[in-house]
Amino acid sequence: MARSFVTEATRVVVKVGSSSLTSAAGGLDTARVEALVAAVVSRAGGLVLVSSGAIAAGLAPLGLARRPRDLATLQAAASVGQSELVHRYAEAFGRAGHRVGQVLLTETDVIRRTHYRNARTTLERLLALGVVPVVNENDAVATQEIRFGDNDRLAAIVAHLVSADLLVLLSDVDGVYESNPRLGPARMLRDVRSDADLDGLTARGTGVAGVGVGGMATKIDAARIAAAGGVPTVVTSASLAAAALAGDEVGTVFHPTGPRRASRLLWLAYATAPEGRLYLDDGAVTAVVDRRASLLPAGVTRIEGEFSAGDPVDLVDPRGRPVARGLVEFDSAELPGMLGRSTMDLAAERGPFYEREIVHRDDLVLLLTRR
Template sequence: MTGAALSQIADPAACPRLVIKVGSALLVERGGALRREWLQALAGEISEARRRGQQVVVVSSGAIALGAARLGLSGGGRTSLADAQAAAAVGQIALAGAWDELLGAEGLVAAQLLLTLEDLEDRRRYLNASSTLARLLDQGAIPVVNENDSVATAEIRFGDNDRLAARVAQAAGADAVALLSDVDGLFDRDPKDPEARLVREVRGVDEAVRAMATGGSGSGMGSGGMVSKLEAAEIAGRAGIALAILNGTHARPLARALAEDKGTLFVPQRRDGGRKVWLGGRIAPAGVLTVDAGCAAALGAGSSLLAAGVVGVDGDFARGDLVTIHSAKGDRLAQGLVEYTAAECRAIAGRKASDQAALLGYAPRAAVIHRDHMVLL
């Protein structure tokens, strides 16, 4: 999807494959009951999309909130990791059953995929997930995806379904993502401010755009906020995937947002190749390499990362792990697969190639991170 109109989300020529993300606050009342009429209307919209020739993937939250109500857990099931995992185990059955029933009433087949962070961080498992999504879509099914919160931990998880939706869009080869939220989109300041204005189009997430976002979930049930939605837009944008933030609190939210042309559309500014899409979308780096200004400029021009430009090493990583590259000011520049362990990086940081053999005890490799295994952020 290369245009800059929200209406293209419903155009099968511009957007043959669409990912729709639904948050907990939209699916579940505060008391833990499913918003059945709202979900039924959304199922109808998905059916309409299928009839006009679009393939649809759903990323659905709600398992923890539903399960917590059934188990009688306080705090919506988020008081502890054990509560969240137990609530998810119970709630996922109810959530999958609701989607299966309501999509089935529209003549559609629902399929459930529960993913962990590692399923999309590991290259082989990412390709397996991609293959499964492709096959389901080819067969006309509606994949309903959620994070597998019954086994996810605080350290190994997406943390919110906004980023999961963007990663699933990459794996599915989608053209656009619609994040259904409790606000109309991104505002230039706190939406509670009467002077706040809706930002209708964003071409590239920069510091000015990030400054508009405020963290946290207004409902208290979800785990995402506007910051996570901007991160999702960046992940999707690297793959040439458009992302829209739309208000999902109304009945038939897609039709309403498109009819009123109300929402924020993030127009992608690049389209990386398949492997770099996967690399750029990974969100669990094992460490950080800080580089000097000259090195930062060279990376921007397409160079590999050489040890001479490294001025700081953080983390405990092994060869082949994902690390992020930061500027001296702390800006995220790139990430990629490192050719050395953290200890080796510390030994050769700032040193020329001619000095490295003596420090390492073997001939140095061509780069700390080769440009073929690195993606600019």
């Protein structure tokens, strides 16, 4: 019996990993790219493809035998390989009568309000024009180590960004197993309905070609992010992509565990590392958690860490328990003289720029709800 949530999905995000697109030697495998496109092209009217493989595609043109270790060479390989990867996709989809459009995203593009709106508008317009967006992280200009934002998590956020009905995560393993199936007999999980179903799981490792940076652990994290925002997710192998998209009972299904939420807030909650901490008094904790209010300077007692305006920070209660995460409006160097003071006093002393919140409620996601 076909999975109705798959067959009825009109907008689908498919993510494919490097290990599913490369040869045993580590270079891009044209036959695998062609096979993937053949498997997903039936959904091209509402398909977003999140594809790894840019670095792998850049190895051969640069004469590199294996994935480089230093950031500069990784970025060079990504720069060269990205155009090669999209060219292959353009040719394969083109033969089926479809155009592709390259979309390179960074963490900033999905958590900052203005960037988020622009990214969403671009993707929506491409889909409305019948174009297949090919999305990848902008590795060529990443300012952090390239693996900081794996494409599994990016795919989960993109699924929310475009209001997808389904997320499919493809690799070289046909589902989520309780242990590594390459090391011996292992049971596949067919359905995940809560975190309790994942208890005792030991999943890790890169693909067999050794060119990816993810592994089953990142796919599980991504599936949980998607499911937490109401998007069902199928985790399976690239060889089973056509069957998965036809609704066949393959792979592991992560069923929705929560309602749809803004994608940038999901990214903020699940896929960012806080740059610092803001300690709140009890009144501020009540305002933020129970009333969903913005955080004002009067409610902050102290700060930890060094951060810039726009960075993610954890909001913690007097005992140090994180209750929320948000994008801070001020640099850490500015905040000490503002703590415990009203915005009216700050505006009178420093000017109208300071008559505002430290973290706006639109840039804040709860990590703990009170019982």
